[in-house]
Amino acid sequence: MRVYELPGSGTWSGKKFEKGNAYIVPSDQPNFRIVHSIFEETAPLNDSLYYDNTSWSIIHAYGLQYAKSATAVGLGAEVTSLPVRPGGVVGSASQLAYVLSWSEYNASRALNFLLENNVVVKAAYKPFTITAAEGAQTFSYGSLVIPVAAQRVGTDSLFSIVKRAGAYAGVNFVPVGTGFSAGGIDLGSNNIKAVRKPTVAIVFGAGTNSEEAGQTWFLLNQQLNLSPTKLDIASLQRAPLTRYNTLILVSGNYAVLDKPVVARIKNWVAEGGTLILFKNAADWAIKQELLNEKLLVDSSDARLKERIDYSSQDVTEAARRINGGVFIADIDTTSPVAFGLNSRRIFFTKNSQTILQPSKNKYGNVAVYDKSSYVGGYVSRKNIAKINNTPAILVSQEGAGKIISFADDPTYRSYWHGTDRLLLNSIFFGYNIQLGGGFQGGKAEAEENHEQ
Structure with missing residues (x-):
């Protein structure tokens, strides 16, 4: 070609x-x-x-x-x-910091390599511009910052680790000579926040969608070199949840989880855990009041009142289902869930009946299907109308923790790579999302965002 x-x-x-x-x-x-x-x-x-x-x-x-x-x-x-992209550091060792654009898909691989090597890494929640050897460079939301002074190792050892991280992931870190930016926030801003090392568990077992659980585990293993714990659904009553800061529930039947288990999960989230839900796992969590969100209820569905010929069953029921259509959503690229994306247009493949209502929290609707969201595949007109203007991703705060609900599977068949980075972002940055409280604003923020 x-x-x-x-x-x-x-x-x-x-x-x-x-x-x-x-x-x-x-x-x-x-x-x-x-x-x-x-x-x-x-x-x-x-x-x-x-x-x-x-x-x-x-x-x-x-x-x-x-x-x-x-x-x-x-x-x-x-x-x-x-x-050829050998990766490494563009230039010599820095006495101050190294930065890396998060728009690089393999930046996540480099990040986890650094965290595994006990390097303190921070992420920028606002853009900034630095003056590097090659001239002014702008780094957008999610860009990584490695402050030299915050490390337990010396300058030379850190330089070696950063070079290895770049080579391992095929990305290039940029050394920084001054903490004052040429635009945007400075490197000492409190809008540059530490990234915690992920400890992830995925719920497997009877009733869960084994394909989704497997492809999620595969993504984290291949992309991040993580080996997430596989928690059997039957063990959640006694599993040591405090060992993990991230828990992923793919779609499935969670009716076997009784009230004490639901309470355990709820307490774990309230103490700072990040709970990530796919598809009807979000339905279950909402019905169990793990999060204060709502599902779309179709009051016009008169299926129980209808009389339909038996021979029409296949076609009629297929039309009710959503088998895998493609939909476009508007995504907030300033949200930590969407860090690294360069466009607000993102395509999801939808093969579930989960339709979420918009959150009352104005910052929680990370991605919303467009008013004309349907792109391809077969989806009935009725279902298209229901999906339009509903969230593809919701973020909810429960106590000190976060619950991130995906109406669809972001790792779909290990093929839909345009959305799988949203899961990686949720793991690395989800716990730091602020939903209308606890963030810096007003005069202090204005002072940080300056142009020199």
Whole structure:
């Protein structure tokens, strides 16, 4: 497949593409079928009986920022090989700090490597600009900051660890020479907060969705080199929850968990734990009053009053279900759950009946399906209308802890990589989310956000 560099920055379909960070893929080329398959957007389907991957699209699954041009675009040099990215530190050792953009997908791999090596790492909850050897560089939400003075090891040892982290993840850290930024917050700001080392448990066992549990474990193991604890659902009554700061419940049947177990989980969250819920695990938690949110109730559903011919059962029931349609949501890229994303448009694959009501907390609706959210696959008009303008992700505060509810599976089949980083963000940054209280504002914040 022929791919070319973008010869100059430009805008297509309202999206900006910068030279050096974008490529051109002509459709007029020998391998046009491959090009078409990658950039194909599946048309809406009218058949309610279909397999969910019918709606899959590579550009949506990988969260690619792209635009289609109906006219010829000037081509730069042809790309004949993958760029070599050895990773490490761009420059010499710093006496102050190292920074890394969180927009790099593998930044999460570098972060966990550092935490495993007992390096103190902080994340920026506001953007900042530094003056580096290559000129001014701006770092957005979630960018990592490694302060030299906060470490237990010396300058040379830290430099060696940071270089190893960069090489391991294929990312480049930038050394910083001054704590005063050229724009945005300074590196000493309290909007730069420490990242805690994750200790994660995933609930497995009878009644849970084994595919979702397995692919979630696989993501954390392969991307972060974590080995999350597999907690059997039958052991939750006695499991030492205090060993973990993050607990993940994939979809499943949690009716076997009685009130004492629910109380244990609720107390664990209140003491600072982060509970992450997928799909109908969120339904269960809401019904158990683990969080103060609501599900969408369809008062127009008259299915019990209807009389339908038996022969129509397959088609009728399939139309009620949501088998795997693709939907677009608007996501708040300033939320810690969405750190590293460069666009507010994000595609989810939806294959569950879970539909959440918007949170009363105005900061808790991290991602919301658009008013015209439907992109592809088969979903009935009635279900599309119900999904529009509802949250894809909710964050709720319960005591000192957080509950992050995904209406859909962010790790879907270990294929939908455009959303799996949302789970990683939830693990690393979820506990630090502020929902209207405890954050700095007013004059103090204004003093930190300055331009020099």
